[in-house]
Amino acid sequence: MITVLYFAGLKEKTGLDKEEFIFSGKTVKQLLEELQRKYEGLSDGIIQVAINEEYALPEDIIEEKDIIALIPPVSGG
Amino acid sequence: MITVLYFAGLKEKTGLDKEEFIFSGKTVKQLLEELQRKYEGLSDGIIQVAINEEYALPEDIIEEKDIIALIPPVSGG
Amino acid sequence: MVETVIDPEPYRKAVLHASAGAVTVFTGHVREWTKGIRTIYLAYEAYIPMAEKKLAQIGKEIEEQWPNTKVAIAHRIGKLEISDIAVVIAVSSPHRKVAYEANEYAIERIKEIVPIWKKEIWENGQEWIGEQKQKPIVEGGLK
Amino acid sequence: MVETVIDPEPYRKAVLHASAGAVTVFTGHVREWTKGIRTIYLAYEAYIPMAEKKLAQIGKEIEEQWPNTKVAIAHRIGKLEISDIAVVIAVSSPHRKVAYEANEYAIERIKEIVPIWKKEIWENGQEWIGEQKQKPIVEGGLK
Numbered sequence: 207m208i209t210v211l212y213f214a215g216l217k218e219k220t221g222l223d224k225e226e227f228i229f230s231g232k233t234v235k236q237l238l239e240e241l242q243r244k245y246e247g248l249s250d251g252i253i254q255v256a257i258n259e260e261y262a263l264p265e266d267i268i269e270e271k272d273i274i275a276l277i278p279p280v281s282g283g
Numbered sequence: 284m285i286t287v288l289y290f291a292g293l294k295e296k297t298g299l300d301k302e303e304f305i306f307s308g309k310t311v312k313q314l315l316e317e318l319q320r321k322y323e324g325l326s327d328g329i330i331q332v333a334i335n336e337e338y339a340l341p342e343d344i345i346e347e348k349d350i351i352a353l354i355p356p357v358s359g360g
Numbered sequence: 361m362v363e364t365v366i367d368p369e370p371y372r373k374a375v376l377h378a379s380a381g382a383v384t385v386f387t388g389h390v391r392e393w394t395k396g397i398r399t400i401y402l403a404y405e406a407y408i409p410m411a412e413k414k415l416a417q418i419g420k421e422i423e424e425q426w427p428n429t430k431v432a433i434a435h436r437i438g439k440l441e442i443s444d445i446a447v448v449i450a451v452s453s454p455h456r457k458v459a460y461e462a463n464e465y466a467i468e469r470i471k472e473i474v475p476i477w478k479k480e481i482w483e484n485g486q487e488w489i490g491e492q493k494q495k496p497i498v499e500g501g502l503k
Numbered sequence: 504m505v506e507t508v509i510d511p512e513p514y515r516k517a518v519l520h521a522s523a524g525a526v527t528v529f530t531g532h533v534r535e536w537t538k539g540i541r542t543i544y545l546a547y548e549a550y551i552p553m554a555e556k557k558l559a560q561i562g563k564e565i566e567e568q569w570p571n572t573k574v575a576i577a578h579r580i581g582k583l584e585i586s587d588i589a590v591v592i593a594v595s596s597p598h599r600k601v602a603y604e605a606n607e608y609a610i611e612r613i614k615e616i617v618p619i620w621k622k623e624i625w626e627n628g629q630e631w632i633g634e635q636k637q638k639p640i641v642e643g644g645l646k
Contacts, residue, residue, distance in 0.1 A: 256410055278488065280473070282447065283476075357615070359618075379534060379535060383530045384527060384528070388524065389524055393522055443521060
């Protein structure tokens with residue numbers, strides 16, 4: 207199982223704060239593709255991904271128990 | 284009569300806060316030359332002059348009742 | 361990351377020390393008008409544990425890039441009214457030039473890497489701000 | 504021009520308004536060590552009426568050069584101890600870049616045109632600082 211967290215507009219698009227499902231052993235890019243098929247509109251904007259609170263690259267492998275955050279463009283400050 | 288004010292190191296060099304004397308009708312440059320003859324060490328550093336709280340040029344004419352400030356290099360902030 | 365009103369003074373004091381000749385305190389405030397649109401209030405959301413890591417990282421980046429600086433940063437989340445402080449950045453340095461430079465670096469980095477999101481609530485609508493940038497209403501018509 | 508302890512907060516509040524998205528507050532502090540020499544305290548002197556005029560002029564220059572900014576400046580005179588605030592500059596602006604730029608402009612102008620003088624008192628001597636610059640001990644030997 208992995209945990210996926212949704213923030214800001216992505217929370218509204220998925221209707222979820224977070225969800226858990228089986229995914230490990232595949233890449234960040236594969237996860238994004240899967241979620242974009244599942245949730246309409248998720249592919250409209252740029253999304254960065256964090257694994258366990260650190261920014262990840264598309265080819266990084268997601269491991270069992272990882273916490274994945276889908277990060278829309280930040281707008282702090 | 285004009286009033287001449289001394290600040291910072293110039294106060295120590297002249298031994299005065301201020302003094303009054305007859306001078307009007309001559310230039311800032313002439314005043315400085317006169318004061319440099321009068322007070323040893325006054326010519327060691329750069330001195331700006333203000334007439335009535337505004338910076339003046341060497342050729343500006345000093346008028347009766349003017350308040351003249353001798354301004355050594357400033358170091359505020 | 362804080363959820364209550366930010367008082368900048370403790371942040372200034374936190375960076376002050378005997379070798380600090382200059383302190384800059386930047387505060388980012390909720391602005392009423394942005395490009396002719398009136399904001400009623402803002403809502404900030406954050407991925408809190410990661411945001412705190414990233415703020416600490418920015419502080420470390422500054423203290424490495426500009427020796428003898430000290431940095432304190434806080435960002436507020438939740439509902440903010442007009443003029444409320446969203447972010448405070450305090451930087452001390454022996455000399456003034458670095459205090460300005462390093463402070464500006466901090467706010468630029470916050471806007472790049474810290475997972476915080478701002479939603480503007482107007483009289484006639486609302487929008488998450490980062491996404492708006494990627495899909496400008498006037499250009500793409502994607503919204 | 505003030506003769507008592509400076510609290511920066513009222514200056515920040517004085518420049519804040521509904522269109523201000525960014526406020527920078529610079530504070531210049533008495534530093535203990537300067538080029539390996541330990542300062543015990545500082546004494547600031549000013550030509551007060553002219554200094555006040557010049558500070559007001561700097562505020563006006565900024566508000567003309569950068570529209571929609573507001574500026575508040577104070578400088579302390581008299582005896583100041585280590586870490587005491589000598590000068591506070593608060594600048595508000597709709598956007599952050601100008602708040603930094605205009606604030607830095609203010610301190611540079613203060614150091615150019617405002618008739619204020621700083622005397623450093625060390626363990627083994629004292630000196631008026633502006634004059635020192637013009638006649639460096641190491642080069643001219645004029646002191």
